[in-house]
Amino acid sequence: MTEGWLGWIELCVATLLVLSGLFTLAAGVGVLRFQTFFQRMHPPALAFSLSAWCVALASVLFFSARREELALHAWLIIIFLAITVPVTTILLARTELFRRRTHGASSAEIPPPLSHVLRTSSEAVQAPKVEQPGASQRT
Amino acid sequence: MSPLLFGAIVFTLGCYVLAMALALLRLVLGPSAQDRVLAMDLLCTIGMLVLMVLAIRYRSAAYFEAALLISLFGFVSSMAMAKFLLRGEVIE
Numbered sequence: 001m002t003e004g005w006l007g008w009i010e011l012c013v014a015t016l017l018v019l020s021g022l023f024t025l026a027a028g029v030g031v032l033r034f035q036t037f038f039q040r041m042h043p044p045a046l047a048f049s050l051s052a053w054c055v056a057l058a059s060v061l062f063f064s065a066r067r068e069e070l071a072l073h074a075w076l077i078i079i080f081l082a083i084t085v086p087v088t089t090i091l092l093a094r095t096e097l098f099r100r101r102t103h104g105a106s107s108a109e110i111p112p113p114l115s116h117v118l119r120t121s122s123e124a125v126q127a128p129k130v131e132q133p134g135a136s137q138r139t
Numbered sequence: 140m141s142p143l144l145f146g147a148i149v150f151t152l153g154c155y156v157l158a159m160a161l162a163l164l165r166l167v168l169g170p171s172a173q174d175r176v177l178a179m180d181l182l183c184t185i186g187m188l189v190l191m192v193l194a195i196r197y198r199s200a201a202y203f204e205a206a207l208l209i210s211l212f213g214f215v216s217s218m219a220m221a222k223f224l225l226r227g228e229v230i231e
Contacts, residue, residue: 028158
């Protein structure tokens with residue numbers, strides 16, 4: 001009976017590992033093939049969240065079944081990754097925005113500032129006809 | 140270790156190596172500096188995942204400290220490089 005139980009655990013671990021490998025491969029392909037930097041920022045999140053979670057779940061399952069007690073080493077890594085990855089991502093996005101603004105990109109390539117978007121949308125809600133000259137002034 | 144788990148581990152490590160090669164290609168090609176920082180960050184994270192899979196392969200929990208260290212240094216280095224690209228200096 002114990003053998004069958006361990007077999008199921010190993011099947012779960014193997015499935016999680018294969019899933020994480022496929023997600024990481026998708027992240028690598030996305031990083032290589034997407035066109036702009038803002039698009040390329042998205043695929044690594046797949047490796048940072050989904051495949052890291054799969055590997056952590058697999059190792060927690062494996063070591064818990066092996067030692068017959070709860071082995072939660074991998075959660076440390078996952079929690080640390082969940083805290084640090086958004087910081088890096090936001091800093092890199094700010095960097096791309098800053099360098100596009102200062103290095104003379106054309107205005108079509110620069111996303112509008114968030115405060116401007118919020119103001120024009122609220123103006124559009126209050127008085128829809130005011131929005132048109134504001135938009136023509138911006139371009 | 141059953142052949143199923145061994146095969147899954149080999150397949151996963153192969154996928155990681157392919158993804159690392161693709162990220163390395165982006166690191167070499169990358170048109171801008173922040174592309175290279177992003178690819179470096181992805182490389183660090185995949186290295187950490189490789190260590191966690193090796194921990195399962197060799198049934199040793201000693202790999203987790205190394206994985207934690209790699210993830211820590213990857214975060215610090217990519218944040219420092221992003222700050223440098225943003226302002227021109229790391230600590231203001």
